[in-house]
Amino acid sequence: DVKVTQSSRYLVKRTGEKVFLECVQDMDHENMFWYRQDPGLGLRLIYFSYDVKMKEKGDIPEGYSVSREKKERFSLILESASTNQTSMYLCASSLVASEQYFGPGTRLTVT
């Protein structure tokens, strides 16, 4: 059974803080993704990675960076958190060209 875990379910940070969101998958998937979900906007892709140390920008990469040092781990970094980054963050993984499996999400609030 595929398992994707995220480091926190709920997180509250202050404006200007550096924030790390971690995601780990246990199925040896090549692909990993970070999305944010906001009401009325659906799932928007922030960054994705097809391999270790490889990253590609998604639709809304501004204000974010990522790191993939190991195949199973994909980190999302908010360099200086802002209130408009308050959102639900979802990590997913997949084999090449197949369905994506999502983690439980991290509800981030920036005050």
Next chain:
Amino acid sequence: DQQVKQNSPSLSVQEGRISILNCDYTNSMFDYFLWYKKYPAEGPTFLISISSIKDKNEDGRFTVFLNKSAKHLSLHIVPSQPGDSAVYFCAASGGSQGNLIFGKGTKLSVKP
């Protein structure tokens, strides 16, 4: 411009009846389509998919229909149950590397 559109933000259905969720797409290069279900405060879970070489795929109470000429797909849930109440996302893929393009979702409410 949205490549995957779910034009109904919400849908309310009586328990036991059919739920039909619709999705339109604009990119003719899409060749694989998926439906995900999402409960509040949880990640989306994969529900059912269909390849562009098929026009129907069935899994228990869930059936997905694909009309390529109309660039339209639909998810049928029969019979609908209160536990089906969730947000449903349609997604499409056309690249070799597996990126998905998601619609904005439809919130389904199944009333007992």
